Amino acid sequence: MSDKDKKDKKKDGFEFRFESGFVPPIPPIPPIPPMPFGMGRIEINLGQGQGDWGDKDVEALRKVHAALVALSRSVEHSLNSGQFTGTGEMIATSYERMRQKVETLLPEDDYISDVLKVDTGATTDEKSRITQVHLALRQLTSYLEEMLRHAPRDKTKPMDPSEFRSLGSQIRDQVLSMTKGILQRVVSDVNIEVGSSHTSGRNYAGANLVGRDLSDEDLEDANLTGANLERTNLSSANLESARLDGANLTDANLSDANLEEAHLSGIRAPRANFQNANLEDAKLMGALLNDANLEGANLEDANLKGVNGRNANFSNANLGDADLTGGNLANANFNEVNGEDTRFISANLMEAIFTHANLEDANFKHANLSGANFEGANLNDADLTGANIKGANFTHAELDDIVLPSGERLRNRDDLYRYGAFDNESGGKLKRQDVTLPGDGLSDDVENLENYQGANLRAANLSGQSFVSRDFSGAVLASANLSGGAFHDCTFNGAVMIHANLNGADCVRSQFRETNLAGASLVGANLTQTDFTNANWGGVNLTGAMLDGATLPDGTLYEAGTDVSRFGARMDFV
Numbered sequence: 001m002s003d004k005d006k007k008d009k010k011k012d013g014f015e016f017r018f019e020s021g022f023v024p025p026i027p028p029i030p031p032i033p034p035m036p037f038g039m040g041r042i043e044i045n046l047g048q049g050q051g052d053w054g055d056k057d058v059e060a061l062r063k064v065h066a067a068l069v070a071l072s073r074s075v076e077h078s079l080n081s082g083q084f085t086g087t088g089e090m091i092a093t094s095y096e097r098m099r100q101k102v103e104t105l106l107p108e109d110d111y112i113s114d115v116l117k118v119d120t121g122a123t124t125d126e127k128s129r130i131t132q133v134h135l136a137l138r139q140l141t142s143y144l145e146e147m148l149r150h151a152p153r154d155k156t157k158p159m160d161p162s163e164f165r166s167l168g169s170q171i172r173d174q175v176l177s178m179t180k181g182i183l184q185r186v187v188s189d190v191n192i193e194v195g196s197s198h199t200s201g202r203n204y205a206g207a208n209l210v211g212r213d214l215s216d217e218d219l220e221d222a223n224l225t226g227a228n229l230e231r232t233n234l235s236s237a238n239l240e241s242a243r244l245d246g247a248n249l250t251d252a253n254l255s256d257a258n259l260e261e262a263h264l265s266g267i268r269a270p271r272a273n274f275q276n277a278n279l280e281d282a283k284l285m286g287a288l289l290n291d292a293n294l295e296g297a298n299l300e301d302a303n304l305k306g307v308n309g310r311n312a313n314f315s316n317a318n319l320g321d322a323d324l325t326g327g328n329l330a331n332a333n334f335n336e337v338n339g340e341d342t343r344f345i346s347a348n349l350m351e352a353i354f355t356h357a358n359l360e361d362a363n364f365k366h367a368n369l370s371g372a373n374f375e376g377a378n379l380n381d382a383d384l385t386g387a388n389i390k391g392a393n394f395t396h397a398e399l400d401d402i403v404l405p406s407g408e409r410l411r412n413r414d415d416l417y418r419y420g421a422f423d424n425e426s427g428g429k430l431k432r433q434d435v436t437l438p439g440d441g442l443s444d445d446v447e448n449l450e451n452y453q454g455a456n457l458r459a460a461n462l463s464g465q466s467f468v469s470r471d472f473s474g475a476v477l478a479s480a481n482l483s484g485g486a487f488h489d490c491t492f493n494g495a496v497m498i499h500a501n502l503n504g505a506d507c508v509r510s511q512f513r514e515t516n517l518a519g520a521s522l523v524g525a526n527l528t529q530t531d532f533t534n535a536n537w538g539g540v541n542l543t544g545a546m547l548d549g550a551t552l553p554d555g556t557l558y559e560a561g562t563d564v565s566r567f568g569a570r571m572d573f574v
Helices: 055-081 086-107 112-116 126-149 161-186 413-419
Strands: 007-010 016-017
Touching: 055 086, 055 126, 086 126, 112 126, 126 413
Parallel strands: none
Antiparallel strands: 007 016
8 A cells, every 4th residue: 555545643642544445433432430539629720820720711611622522413423424525624623723722721731732633634535534533522522521520619629730630641541542442443444553651561452352261361460441351261360450441341251360459440241250359459430240250259448339230149259348339239149248348338239138248337328228138147337327128138137236227226126127127037927117218307497507418308398499509418308309499510429319309400510429319300400511420320210301421320421322221210202
C-alpha cells in the first residue's frame, strides 16, 4: 500500500491508519469507572492571576459538555442513517470550536490541547473524516463527564492542583485504554497505538484471548483492560495487581488464581469459576458475577460495591471486611462464609443463604433480607437498621446484641416477629406480625428543621416545595411525597426512601449514593446527571424519567436503551 493510500493520524495518545476506502464502525465509548469516594472535591487552578475554579467556570464547562453530547448524538445519527454528505466540514469545525472552548477553561490539560485535537484536513473521504471526529468527540465527552462529576459545589474542601492533574491523568488513561480495547475487537484494518502511564507488566488491553490456556502463567501487573477472556483457562495463574477492568470473563476458569489487589471493576464474569482464588484487596466494583462460583475464595478487604451476583456461590469464602454495598445478590449462597465486619449495606439479598455463616459485626443496614436463611449463623452485634427481614429464618442463630430494623438492640428473640422474621428454635409454630418500617414513631416537623441530615420525615408531604441544594443524607423519607418538588443539587446519600413518591420531581445533579429507593416511584422525574451509585433500585418505577448523564447503581453512565431491569427497576415505554 502506497503512502498516498494511507491516512496517518498521530498525537501523544493514539494513532489511526485507515485503509483506503475503509471506514470502521463506531464503537460505543464505555463509561468511566467512578473515582474512589474519598477523592474529595476538586479545586482547579486556572493559572497565575486567573484565580480558582469557580461556579461560572463549572457552569460554562457544563454548557460545553451538553453541546458536545448533542453534537455527538447528531453525528452518530448521521453516520448510522447515511445522511452525512456535505456535513464533514461543518462537523469538524463545530467540534474544534467546542474543543477550543474547553481548552480555554482547562488551559494546562495536554490531553485536551494535544491528544484530542483532530486534524482532518488531508482526509478526502468525508465519512472517514466524520468518523475520526466522532471518535475524538466521544472521548472528550466521556472525559468531561468524569471531570464534572468531581467538580466542586463549594470551596470548603479544595483539592491540590497536583491531585487534579493526577485525576485527569487517571481519567485519560482509562478513556484511552478502554477505547483501544473496543476498537481492537471490532476494527481489524485499523492499527492503534495508545499511550498510557501504565508501563509495568505485559499489555494485552483489548486482546482477543477467547478459549486460550493461560493456566499457571505469570501475569503480574499485566494490563488486560477490556480483554476478551471468555472460556479462557487462567487456573493457578498469577494475576496479582493485574488490570482487568471491563474484561469479558464469561465461563472463564480462574480457580486457584492469585488476583490479590487486581482491578476487576465492571468485569462480565457470569458462570466464571473463582473457586479457591485469592482476591484479597481486589477491586470488583460493578462486576457481573451471576451464577459465578467463588467457593472457598479469599475476598478479604475486597471491594464489591454494586456487584451483580445473583445465584452466585460464595460458600466457605472469606469475606472478612469486604464491601458488598448496593450489590444485587438475590439467591446467592453464603453458606459457612466468614463475613465478620463485612458490609452488605443496601444490598439485595432476597432469599440468600447464610446458614452457619460467621456474620459477627456485619453491616446489613437497609438491606433486603426478605426470605433469607440465617439458620445457625453467628450474627452477634450485626446491624440490621432499616433492613427488610420479612420471612427471614433465624432458627438457632446467635443474635447477641444485634441491632433491629428499628435501630434498637434485640433483647428478646420474640422481637424478630414484629418484623415478619421467624425462629423455630423453641419448637413453636411460625409467628409473624405486621412489619415495622424505618421511621416508625415521632416524625420531625420539616418546617422547624434547619438541618435535614438524619431527619425522620417518614410519610412527610414535601410535594411541590423547593429544597434546592439541601442535604438529606441518612434521612428517613419512606413513603414521603416529594412529587413535583425542586430537589436539584440535593444530597440524599444513605437515605431511606422506600416507597417514596418522586413523580415529576426535579432532581438534576442530585446524589442518591447508597440510597434505599426500593419500591419508589420516579415517573417523569428529571434525573439528569444524578448519581445513583450503589443505590437500591428494587421495584423502582422510572417510566418517563430523564436520565441523561445519570450514574447507575453499578457506577456506569446511563445510555438510551439501558436495561434498568438488571437493577430491579422498571421503565415502561408508552
